[in-house]
Amino acid sequence: MRVACALALAALLVLPLFLSSYAVTLFIFIFFYAYLGQAWNIVGGYAGQLSAGHAAFVGVGAYASAMLSMHAGLTPWIGMFIGGALSACLGVVIGYLGFRFGLRGFYFVLLTVAFAEICRIVALNTEATGGAQGLYIMFTGNPRQFQFQDNRVYYYVALGLMLGATGIAAWIERHRFGAYLSAIRDDEAAAEALGVDTFRYKMLAMTISSFLTGVGGTFYAFYLFSLQPNAVFGIPLSVEIIIRPIVGGAGTLLGPILGSFILSPLAEVSRAYFQAGGWSGAHLIMYGGLLIAVVLFLPQGAYPFIARHLRLGQR
Amino acid sequence: MDPTLVVQGLLNGFLFGGVYSLMAVGLTLIFGVMRVVNFAHGDMMVWGMYLAWLASTRLGVDPYLGFLGCAAALFALGFATQRVLVNRIIDAPHEMQILLMLGVALVLENAALVAFGPDPVRVRSPLTAVTVWLGPIFVDVARLVTFGVAIVLTLALYLFLTKTDLGRSMRAAADNSYGALVIGTDVRRVYAVAFGIGAACVGAAGALVSPILPFSPSGGLTASVAAFNIVIIGGMGSLVGAFVGGLLVSVAESLGAVFLAPSLKELVSFSLLVLILLLRPAGLFGKSAA
Amino acid sequence: MSAALLALRGLSKRFGGLQAIRDLSFDMAPGEVLGLIGPNGAGKTTAFNLISGFLVPDEGDVVFDDRSLVGLKPHAVCQVGLARTFQIVRPFPRLSVLDNVKIGALGRRPAMAAAREHARAVIARVGLESKMHAAAGALTLPERKRLELARALATEPRLLLLDEVMAGLNPTEIVAILGLIEGINRSGVSILLIEHNMRAVMSLSHRIVVISFGEKIAEGPPAAVANHPKVVEAYLGDAYVHAPQA
Numbered sequence: 001m002r003v004a005c006a007l008a009l010a011a012l013l014v015l016p017l018f019l020s021s022y023a024v025t026l027f028i029f030i031f032f033y034a035y036l037g038q039a040w041n042i043v044g045g046y047a048g049q050l051s052a053g054h055a056a057f058v059g060v061g062a063y064a065s066a067m068l069s070m071h072a073g074l075t076p077w078i079g080m081f082i083g084g085a086l087s088a089c090l091g092v093v094i095g096y097l098g099f100r101f102g103l104r105g106f107y108f109v110l111l112t113v114a115f116a117e118i119c120r121i122v123a124l125n126t127e128a129t130g131g132a133q134g135l136y137i138m139f140t141g142n143p144r145q146f147q148f149q150d151n152r153v154y155y156y157v158a159l160g161l162m163l164g165a166t167g168i169a170a171w172i173e174r175h176r177f178g179a180y181l182s183a184i185r186d187d188e189a190a191a192e193a194l195g196v197d198t199f200r201y202k203m204l205a206m207t208i209s210s211f212l213t214g215v216g217g218t219f220y221a222f223y224l225f226s227l228q229p230n231a232v233f234g235i236p237l238s239v240e241i242i243i244r245p246i247v248g249g250a251g252t253l254l255g256p257i258l259g260s261f262i263l264s265p266l267a268e269v270s271r272a273y274f275q276a277g278g279w280s281g282a283h284l285i286m287y288g289g290l291l292i293a294v295v296l297f298l299p300q301g302a303y304p305f306i307a308r309h310l311r312l313g314q315r
Numbered sequence: 316m317d318p319t320l321v322v323q324g325l326l327n328g329f330l331f332g333g334v335y336s337l338m339a340v341g342l343t344l345i346f347g348v349m350r351v352v353n354f355a356h357g358d359m360m361v362w363g364m365y366l367a368w369l370a371s372t373r374l375g376v377d378p379y380l381g382f383l384g385c386a387a388a389l390f391a392l393g394f395a396t397q398r399v400l401v402n403r404i405i406d407a408p409h410e411m412q413i414l415l416m417l418g419v420a421l422v423l424e425n426a427a428l429v430a431f432g433p434d435p436v437r438v439r440s441p442l443t444a445v446t447v448w449l450g451p452i453f454v455d456v457a458r459l460v461t462f463g464v465a466i467v468l469t470l471a472l473y474l475f476l477t478k479t480d481l482g483r484s485m486r487a488a489a490d491n492s493y494g495a496l497v498i499g500t501d502v503r504r505v506y507a508v509a510f511g512i513g514a515a516c517v518g519a520a521g522a523l524v525s526p527i528l529p530f531s532p533s534g535g536l537t538a539s540v541a542a543f544n545i546v547i548i549g550g551m552g553s554l555v556g557a558f559v560g561g562l563l564v565s566v567a568e569s570l571g572a573v574f575l576a577p578s579l580k581e582l583v584s585f586s587l588l589v590l591i592l593l594l595r596p597a598g599l600f601g602k603s604a605a
Numbered sequence: 606m607s608a609a610l611l612a613l614r615g616l617s618k619r620f621g622g623l624q625a626i627r628d629l630s631f632d633m634a635p636g637e638v639l640g641l642i643g644p645n646g647a648g649k650t651t652a653f654n655l656i657s658g659f660l661v662p663d664e665g666d667v668v669f670d671d672r673s674l675v676g677l678k679p680h681a682v683c684q685v686g687l688a689r690t691f692q693i694v695r696p697f698p699r700l701s702v703l704d705n706v707k708i709g710a711l712g713r714r715p716a717m718a719a720a721r722e723h724a725r726a727v728i729a730r731v732g733l734e735s736k737m738h739a740a741a742g743a744l745t746l747p748e749r750k751r752l753e754l755a756r757a758l759a760t761e762p763r764l765l766l767l768d769e770v771m772a773g774l775n776p777t778e779i780v781a782i783l784g785l786i787e788g789i790n791r792s793g794v795s796i797l798l799i800e801h802n803m804r805a806v807m808s809l810s811h812r813i814v815v816i817s818f819g820e821k822i823a824e825g826p827p828a829a830v831a832n833h834p835k836v837v838e839a840y841l842g843d844a845y846v847h848a849p850q851a
Contacts (some may be wrong), residue, residue, distance in 0.1 A: 288421030
């Protein structure tokens with residue numbers, strides 16, 4: 001298993017030398033959404049607290065670093081941490097309200113969706129964030145402004161993000177924190193009775209998850225150069241975030257990555273195909289169908305299924 | 316503040332509340348019987364609206380008659396959803412059911428988007444132009460008819476649940492599904508019928524609303540949130556609560572529109588949802604939730 | 606300073622119109638096995654919930670080792686040295702038996718390797734070694750009961766609250782688990798148990814407390830309690846208190 005991962009990693013590192021610009025872009029797409037999915041995985045997969053509003057964190061991080069760069073000249077390399085911190089603050093608020101008030105299951109989902117929508121509406125109606133027009137970032141190609149002329153640099157940044165988030169998830173998995181999260185996911189009351197401070201660990205998971213997602217917002221802003229409230233706070237983005245880990249395997253290390261490798265190309269193809277015929281939104285139908293299929297036939301996701309059949313690794 | 320405006324707002328809100336009540340009653344029935352949260356509720360309503368629009372534009376059927384067809388079609392959809400999809404995961408952890416209904420919502424909303432496009436449409440009905448004046452207040456006949464039909468449907472549902480065998484089986488299954496199984500109830504079929512009825516309610520509600528408001532596929536989420544607001548306030552699983560809650564929320568929204576700018580309406584709706592989530596647990600009438 | 610390990614002082618709890626527990630007081634000495642019995646609905650599990658922090662009492666105090674437990678969250682109560690099992694067992698279904706017990710062990714041994722070692726030992730002790738890597742969701746009921754016991758034991762408690770741990774077991778299984786509990790007690794863990802199986806409770810307990818309708822109606826060694834008129838009345842009705850000898 002380790003050998004396979006090492007080989008895959010080596011391949012990914014040298015791949016840009018052989019790929020066309022379009023292919024590089026596709027991989028950036030894969031890595032970036034794998035990163036966001038992994039960040040979500042910490043609270044949504046490992047801890048089992050389903051959030052359908054993670055786009056809120058992307059949006060906060062994106063707008064924060066974009067505005068800091070545009071108005072205060074602050075380099076996004078620092079701005080990303082401030083954006084991440086702000087997203088974490090929002091995450092703490094949502095987590096506190098949700099967990100303190102005992103919101104579980106669908107109540108918690110509703111709470112996260114409500115917050116994301118509130119952020120979206122506020123951003124839509126606030127002049128400082130550019131209202132419905134949003135923000136446009138000037139392309140300078142200056143690395144100090146987190147902009148790169150060469151697409152391939154973005155490739156390595158996105159790859160680095162994905163590996164970083166996966167590393168954090170791996171650390172969590174191997175330590176008490178991760179064990180406690182899986183206990184909380186399965187049965188919170190039983191976990192409490194065994195000495196697990198469930199509130200504290202859920203808050204920790206939420207904070208880390210929202211921070212990482214917020215950092216991702218900076219990448220989003222400085223890769224796409226335009227931020228619109230409906231795109232960056234909207235439910236479609238939240239769906240993009242959660243569908244990869246769910247299809248790939250929520251609560252597993254490789255689930256979000258596998259999910260992204262499966263879904264991102266699919267999404268690209270369907271978007272390109274259907275958009276030509278004026279059918280935008282069709283790829284979301286596919287996502288909906290996949291969610292249904294996964295729940296009915298592969299509830300643990302693709303990775304555990306594959307692992308079982310190839311009999312990979314024991315723990 | 317002009318008192319006639321306030322009274323008008325109250326009246327409009329009250330009349331429109333019939334639709335909200337119908338919508339909420341459908342959602343709470345589904346939750347009450349199966350403990351399933353229908354995230355696709357608003358999207359089903361939107362399909363009810365579009366079916367009414369299709370009936371009106373292609374077949375010339377007035378929505379005030381066509382709502383029966385919409386209800387029937389949505390019944391079939393709801394029945395199929397429960398039978399084919401939800402029944403399979405009835406014993407699975409709750410997250411699965413949430414994800415399933417989210418998936419259904421995605422499919423429904425985006426299928427509508429693909430089929431009908433993103434632009435808002437409206438249904439024409441001869442009734443929409445008719446108003447009756449009571450002094451300085453006017454009564455929208457369309458709203459009045461909508462209210463009347465909604466009340467009749469809710470009453471019919473109430474009678475169904477209390478007087479018919481199937482209805483009683485449904486209440487039994489809601490109370491104690493294991494017990495219902497033991498006495499020979501085909502619980503899965505009861506569940507499917509319950510979902511069908513819940514969907515039919517919201518399909519009818521959609522048809523009834525279609526001449527009054529413009530609608531587009533993206534309205535699904537807004538409708539769902541409104542329904543959740545009502546049902547959580549009124550108490551998850553309580554029919555009376557859903558009914559009363561629908562009227563209350565509609566009046567509140569209507570009064571709110573008198574005093575607030577329209578762009579803030581959605582914001583108020585979501586903020587209200589947050590508040591209700593934090594302050595609920597059993598709502599006004601409800602049983603405890605999952 | 607009292608010598609009692611656990612002391613309930615005037616504990617009361619009401620739910621709406623129902624007074625579930627009324628002025629409940631008793632002591633437990635270190636090393637003791639105390640049986641808590643009473644007819645169905647008497648409030649025994651409510652008492653457990655009050656002691657372990659899942660419910661907050663309206664009045665009264667729960668003192669463990671001279672320290673009040675009232676207001677502590679369940680996880681804090683466990684950390685102080687008091688572990689409980691649930692009447693309807695609650696395994697972590699997706700985790701293996703080993704991982705289940707490890708969760709308990711991690712409380713006092715934060716390092717995963719040390720926790721795993723301790724968990725293995727506890728699993729061996731309760732006799733679930735053959736199922737170490739099985740998913741908890743796939744176990745039979747007696748196995749789940751042992752798992753529930755093992756998990757609580759892994760937290761290295763000084764007082765173990767067992768809630769109807771023998772319910773649903775056949776006589777052979779009961780004998781086995783009785784032996785297990787005795788062994789646990791001999792190793793220094795005090796035990797407070799709720800049980801309906803009278804024979805088991807009588808043979809296991811040093812002392813017994815009887816609750817009926819939320820109130821303590823008798824307390825003392827098993828033999829004394831068994832013949833106590835109030836106890837007979839509570840279980841069988843007052844016709845039996847002075848029943849003619851057969």
